[in-house]
Amino acid sequence: MHVSDLALDDFRSYEHLVVSLEPGPNAFVGANGQGKTNLLEAIGYLSTLASHRVGADTALVRRARPGTPQPSGAVVRARVVHGQRPSVVEVEIIAGKANRARLNRGQVRPREILGVLRTVVFAPEDLSLVREEPGLRRRFLDDLVVVIKPALAGVRAEHDKILAQRSSLLKAARAASRGSRPPASMMSTLEVWDAQLAAAAARLIAARVDVLDRLRPWIASSYDQVSRGRSRAGVVYRSSLLAHEGLPEPSPGGDDRSAEEAALSDTAATAARLEAAMTDLHHREIERGANLVGAHRDDMSLFLGDLPARGFASHGEQWSLALALRLASYEMLRHDVDAYGGDGEPVLVLDDVFASLDAGRRDALAELVAQAGQVLVSAAVDEDVPAQLRGARFIVSDGEARRA
Ligand SMILES: Nc1ncnc2c1ncn2[C@@H]1O[C@H](COP(=O)(O)OP(=O)(O)O)[C@@H](O)[C@H]1O
Ligand SMILES: [Mg+2]
Structure with a gap:
């Protein structure tokens, strides 16, 4: 499956964003703090109704600058192409209240959109999978x-x-x-x-x-x-x-x-x-x-x-192991034909991964994911996007993501 279009309203640093994505590799490039993780987080949220970084949803609603109106909620909407039928899936995150969800424009219970978009997200926070509490x-x-x-x-x-x-x-x-x-x-x-x-x-x-x-x-x-x-x-x-x-x-x-x-x-x-x-x-x-x-x-x-x-592996080894846990989830879901009838390949999201890898590991990972149905990667600079993953490229800056 892949996400063909994404729209955000008042999500994190984005007031309004509309962007079309491609199957295969998509790279989001921009300096730190420009909104790369925010964009990838929105896609993950639509898939699991939870953020990979925070427990509380209130942080997901855009904080307006003082003196400008404060939005009451955020909307994440995506068109997901899965087999022959595209679906439009939407969630509205309302500060302090229950979410609202829509599937193909019809109101549904939020739980019903789970599974429409499947993602596997790897982010630097996943290091805690190896290091921290059970x-x-x-x-x-x-x-x-x-x-x-x-x-x-x-x-x-x-x-x-x-x-x-x-x-x-x-x-x-x-x-x-x-x-x-x-x-x-x-x-x-x-x-x-x-x-x-x-x-x-x-x-x-x-x-x-x-x-x-x-x-x-x-x-x-x-x-x-x-x-x-x-x-x-x-x-x-x-x-x-x-x-x-x-x-x-x-x-x-x-x-x-x-x-x-x-x-x-x-x-x-x-x-x-x-x-x-x-x-x-x-x-x-x-x-x-x-x-x-x-x-x-x-x-x-x-x-x-x-x-x-835990306690014995080096930082680099722990990092590779955390990454391996996410990649393994991806491979398992992709190959688990009984569970999905063969069309359940998740969208793979790799947030800020390549900069932390040495050249050998970087190549190995790039080769591993280059054939993914859709892979979304973020990096601070172009050099951190491996050649195998040169596909659609987006410049992320100042609350916008523009196709370059
Ligand atoms: N709810 C919010 N409202 C407005 N800005 C936010 C919100 N949450 C995070 N931000 C801003 O988003 C920026 C971080 O974006 P992020 O996607 O993490 O950057 P990066 O491109 O480094 O991944 C920070 O400048 C932060 O202040
Ligand atoms: Mg980031």
């Missing part, structure tokens, strides 16, 4: 789970709701127990929540393990290409059950899923293990007032060779 890696997996199986968005939401309710109950039990045991009625309510949380978490975990399994060969091959075969990237699902059950920490593994991952894909067995762990942990959970085991405490462990990437 929460970002869980979100990476969960987002892919939902792209592949939209029905699992419901399971994810249900899981989060049960988790919050169980957490409130644990806090209430802590307040009620004060040195002794909490009332029996609270304990029996807790057991009901144990079963519900275990069931929802087990479904989410099985879906994550499945996605990781599909992703694994692409992570290895993407990293191999980006790093020019310097070391091997490995990825293993790390369950919070391991520590509780006294099982060893995951090791780098190989091309196949580990025995532990295979076990986690059995939803009924995982639910039973989680419920047993919660029963053992009740006392500590009440003391802490927090859920201590489950999908929300799991991680995706990343390795380069035999060493964990």
Whole structure:
């Protein structure tokens, strides 16, 4: 698929922008702060209804200069060519209120536009996927789970709701127990929540393990290409059950899923293990007032060779690994014919990537993505756009993007 036209109103630094894009490579060139990332962010937002840089949507609405009228919302609209049928998809971001969405001019619920435009965005912020807290890696997996199986968005939401309710109950039990045991009625309510949380978490975990399994060969091959075969990237699902059950920490593994991952894909067995762990942990959970085991405490462990990437890999290696995770998502979605009937190739967005790569890695990446159905890249100067990606070129400056 590709975006053929994009229009922005009051989005970030753009008061009004209309631009036509081409299939294949499109390069956005301009000095820092001119609006390259803003434009790419708008495209990503239309695809996921979330920004890759901020949690709160209020930052997305243009802040007018003092003395000029402040817009109440932003509009992002795109024409997406997917197979034979183009679709026009639009979202209106209203400061402090729910979004409004339109598909082919008809009003729809925002959720209904998800999937019309598929993107994979790589931005410098993705370095945190390798470096930071497990929460970002869980979100990476969960987002892919939902792209592949939209029905699992419901399971994810249900899981989060049960988790919050169980957490409130644990806090209430802590307040009620004060040195002794909490009332029996609270304990029996807790057991009901144990079963519900275990069931929802087990479904989410099985879906994550499945996605990781599909992703694994692409992570290895993407990293191999980006790093020019310097070391091997490995990825293993790390369950919070391991520590509780006294099982060893995951090791780098190989091309196949580990025995532990295979076990986690059995939803009924995982639910039973989680419920047993919660029963053992009740006392500590009440003391802490927090859920201590489950999908929300799991991680995706990343390795380069035999060493964990977090804490051991160099800056350049971490960067290449983060990039490989996004490229792997792209390759997986592009090749996942069952999920999309063969026409689901996402638009690939590479924000400010090439300047940070040495010449060898830059060429390897350019070769890898040159054949993409549509790839949008940004760079501060023309020299940072590899020759393989010379296609449509746009100059971004002062709230405008003009075809050059
Ligand atoms: N909501 C907003 N309203 C107006 N300007 C904004 C808004 N959000 C960001 N900007 C401006 O956009 C510019 C950053 O644009 P960005 O796309 O990140 O630049 P780059 O071309 O370096 O990627 C900054 O000058 C910032 O002040
Ligand atoms: Mg930028």
